[in-house]
Amino acid sequence: MQLSEVLSGVRLSIQDERVPYRYSDEVLVGLINRALRLMVVVRPDLFAFMADITPIVGAAVQTAPANSVRIMEVFNVVGGNGITEVERESMDESYPQWKSDPSAPPVNWMRHVRNPNRYFLYPPPSTGVQLFIEYSRQPRTYTEVDLNDVTPIPNGGTIDDLQDAYLPIIIEGVIYLAESIDNEHVSSGRAAASQKMFFQALNAGLESREISDEEDGNRKAEVPT
Amino acid sequence: MPTRNFDTLVQRLVTNVPGCPFPVIEKYIRDAAIEVCEETLAWKYQQPPIRLTPGLHNYPYEPPNNAEVHAFIHVALNGTKIIPCTFEDIYDQYPDWPNHDPEHLSRPQFIVHLDADQFGMAPVPDDEENYDLSMMVALKPLRTAAGMDESVFDEIENAVMDGALGYLYMLPDKSWTDMKLAEFHKRQFSYRNAGRRARQNLGNGRASVAVRPRPWV
Numbered sequence: 001m002q003l004s005e006v007l008s009g010v011r012l013s014i015q016d017e018r019v020p021y022r023y024s025d026e027v028l029v030g031l032i033n034r035a036l037r038l039m040v041v042v043r044p045d046l047f048a049f050m051a052d053i054t055p056i057v058g059a060a061v062q063t064a065p066a067n068s069v070r071i072m073e074v075f076n077v078v079g080g081n082g083i084t085e086v087e088r089e090s091m092d093e094s095y096p097q098w099k100s101d102p103s104a105p106p107v108n109w110m111r112h113v114r115n116p117n118r119y120f121l122y123p124p125p126s127t128g129v130q131l132f133i134e135y136s137r138q139p140r141t142y143t144e145v146d147l148n149d150v151t152p153i154p155n156g157g158t159i160d161d162l163q164d165a166y167l168p169i170i171i172e173g174v175i176y177l178a179e180s181i182d183n184e185h186v187s188s189g190r191a192a193a194s195q196k197m198f199f200q201a202l203n204a205g206l207e208s209r210e211i212s213d214e215e216d217g218n219r220k221a222e223v224p225t
Numbered sequence: 226m227p228t229r230n231f232d233t234l235v236q237r238l239v240t241n242v243p244g245c246p247f248p249v250i251e252k253y254i255r256d257a258a259i260e261v262c263e264e265t266l267a268w269k270y271q272q273p274p275i276r277l278t279p280g281l282h283n284y285p286y287e288p289p290n291n292a293e294v295h296a297f298i299h300v301a302l303n304g305t306k307i308i309p310c311t312f313e314d315i316y317d318q319y320p321d322w323p324n325h326d327p328e329h330l331s332r333p334q335f336i337v338h339l340d341a342d343q344f345g346m347a348p349v350p351d352d353e354e355n356y357d358l359s360m361m362v363a364l365k366p367l368r369t370a371a372g373m374d375e376s377v378f379d380e381i382e383n384a385v386m387d388g389a390l391g392y393l394y395m396l397p398d399k400s401w402t403d404m405k406l407a408e409f410h411k412r413q414f415s416y417r418n419a420g421r422r423a424r425q426n427l428g429n430g431r432a433s434v435a436v437r438p439r440p441w442v
Binding site (some may be wrong): 084085086087090091094095098101107108110122 | 239244245246247248249252396399400
């Protein structure tokens with residue numbers, strides 16, 4: 001999905017296609033950045049990104065990459081064993097000294113429930129260990145310059161991570177933000193309609209997972225109990 | 226005697242208790258292995274001969290690393306079987322044991338299990354001759370052990386697995402807690418332990434156990 005596609009979709013919907021524009025490209029790109037940040041908060045899974053990372057050697061408490069919104073999964077040691085998610089509370093209760101165990105390739109990982117960008121590894125990783133993880137990646141901050149850049153992913157004016165199918169949703173998000181600006185062009189009704197459509201579409205995408213992501217298409221839910 | 230670590234069984238159990246940390250699973254595998262060893266006497270070990278010291282009544286066992294002695298299976302002094310007995314038996318026979326007068330020191334007749342680390346001889350040995358003690362003992366893993374004898378662990382693996390799952394499913398308020406499965410695995414544990422114990426009693430052979438009536442005296 002190109003940044004320019006979003007921009008032209010927004011201009012069409014708010015009837016701002018003639019120069020001089022009511023909203024400059026700079027302003028609309030800024031609003032696209034804001035809409036993307038709203039989306040990543042509501043649906044971090046849309047910006048899921050998988051990568052090999054090098055953890056801090058010997059540390060039980062690890063930090064997600066700098067551009068992470070939240071850690072989603074720690075899959076395995078690169079070229080090694082799988083890593084299973086476990087309950088930290090059980091670990092603390094049954095094996096309180098776990099953080100002090102000698103370094104080795106980790107076999108368990110635990111979330112930090114109050115800090116989405118921190119996680120725990122057991123045992124603490126040894127030198128040379130790399131992890132294959134998935135995290136929700138903070139969208140880049142785009143600028144006007146990116147509008148005309150059509151370099152393929154992950155550079156230039158391409159919106160990273162987000163699938164093309166989400167183009168109408170991000171357009172609604174930008175319309176909602178643009179029509180909410182307090183000026184002579186404000187359109188409260190259109191802002192409200194777009195806001196509603198934006199959040200409903202994001203949530204509908206989540207609900208449709210029951211049909212698309214489950215082996216039985218969620219037919220169990222139709223069976224009367 | 227190759228050692229097999231308890232964590233090698235973790236992968237077999239982890240799908241039964243999703244979310245349970247590996248060290249917790251390993252801890253209950255160890256606990257179950259200790260219990261199986263205690264109940265079945267499956268881990269037998271021929272201890273190196275011990276030369277008794279005149280005037281000394283207690284001696285340390287010499288088990289392999291990561292193990293301790295649970296019971297005697299056979300004890301011989303200079304090739305002659307001697308009888309394991311209780312403290313009460315010893316005090317009945319030798320009220321001043323272990324603080325005999327020097328003239329009461331003699332060839333030991335009895336052996337008693339003092340604790341997992343040491344045993345006692347009664348009467349306290351004299352210096353009339355050299356006494357060499359050989360013994361076959363039943364071992365169990367230490368609470369801090371990382372593993373145990375490989376061939377024994379292979380033999381008791383299924384019983385250990387049921388025992389560990391029985392404990393893990395009983396832990397309160399965990400995502401994997403399941404009292405019904407706990408009961409099932411505890412029953413399986415008892416059943417498998419009984420089977421292992423019977424096999425050990427038969428010397429792992431196929432001979433049937435014969436019961437012989439003892440006459441009243």
